[in-house]
Amino acid sequence: MDRSTSLDIEALKMTQEQYILAAQPNPLHQRAPSMCGGAPAYPAVGVGIYGWRKRCLYFFILLLLVTMIVNLALTIWILKVMNFTPDGMGNLRVTKEGVRLEGESEFLLPLYVKEIQSRRDNPLILQSDRNVTVNARNDQGQLTGQLTVGTEGVVFSHSVETSHIRAEPFQDLKLESPTRSLTLEAPRGVEVNAGVGDFKASCRKDLLLQSSEGEIFLDASTIRLGNIPHGSAVDPLEGAPAGTTYTKQTVYELCACANGKLYLSPAEKGSTCQTTSNFCLWS
Incomplete structure (x- = not known):
């Protein structure tokens, strides 16, 4: 048997061995080592936690x-x-006309509204533990008016237009301007009425009552003008110098200077305002 014949027999044997190995089950697929240890891993029947x-x-x-x-x-x-x-x-x-609040409401931050009004025949009450301040501003955001309600009353930083000002029952009404002048104006007149108590007007400088067309009418059972100075004149009988005052006189007449100042002159049968008019020269 030559060399080529022996090579064919060997090749045939190798082919048979490969066929036998392929037909037999591989134990490596049935029992493979696990990745975490040496224990064999068996095929899983179901998946779960x-x-x-x-x-x-x-x-x-x-x-x-x-x-x-x-x-x-x-x-x-x-x-x-x-x-x-x-x-x-x-x-x-929320309604078509705007926002409506019923009952009592509390605001912790500033409230910006165009108009606030209460229901018909019901009062509108703004209450705060401290002062209540209402500001009015223009389109540029500048403050044009301010209303501040505190324990001492209501404070206005600018002019106020209203038809009626009154105090609470059994309380006094006081209009005061500590640093500026206080002016009350109306096209048809200003009426100040104290139904039960007294009316008092005091100022540091001048108190001006002026009527452009009508008259100033004081209607009272008694009108008292205090601290009016006495007029002075020359006494023709004793030849007293100018400036002598009548200290023993008990009845006087009320006289007025051209500038509107008032003074007292001794009352006699006729008027003595002309004889005591020296007061108007130096007053």
């Missing part, structure tokens, strides 16, 4: 369910307490 992982998953699902229930309960409680409705919430109602 077991042990502490399963318990943790159930715990997180339960926690999420409890959180959702608490959140829903708090939302319902807030809606109930705040009285949410399709028209608004609480005392606040």
Whole structure:
């Protein structure tokens, strides 16, 4: 047998061995070592989570369910307490004409509105633990008017236009300007009436009562003008110098200078205002 024949026999044997190996089951596929250790890994029959992982998953699902229930309960409680409705919430109602507040409301921040009015036949009350300040501004944001209500009364920084000013029952009404002048003006007249108490007007400089067309009418059972100076003149009988005053006189007549100042002159049968008019020269 030559060399080529022997090579064919060997090749035939190798082919048979390969066929036999391919037909037999491979033990490596049935029993492969695991990656974490040397224990063999068997083919898994089903896929799932077991042990502490399963318990943790159930715990997180339960926690999420409890959180959702608490959140829903708090939302319902807030809606109930705040009285949410399709028209608004609480005392606040949104209408076609604007915003409507019913009952008592509290504002913690500044409120900007165009108009505030109460319901018909009901008063409008603004209440604060400290002062209540209402500001009016123009288009540029500049302050044009301010109203401040504090413990001492109402303070206006500019002029005020109103038809009636009155105090609360059994309380005094006081109009005061500590640093400026106080002016009361009206096209048809100003009426000051104290129904029960006294009316008092005092100032540091001049008190001016002026009527452009009519007259100033003082109607009272008794009109008293205090601290009016006495006029002075030359006594023709005793030849007293100019400037002598009548100290023993008990009855006087009221005289007026050209500048409007008043003084007292001794009362006689006729008027003595001319003889005591020296007061008008130096007054």
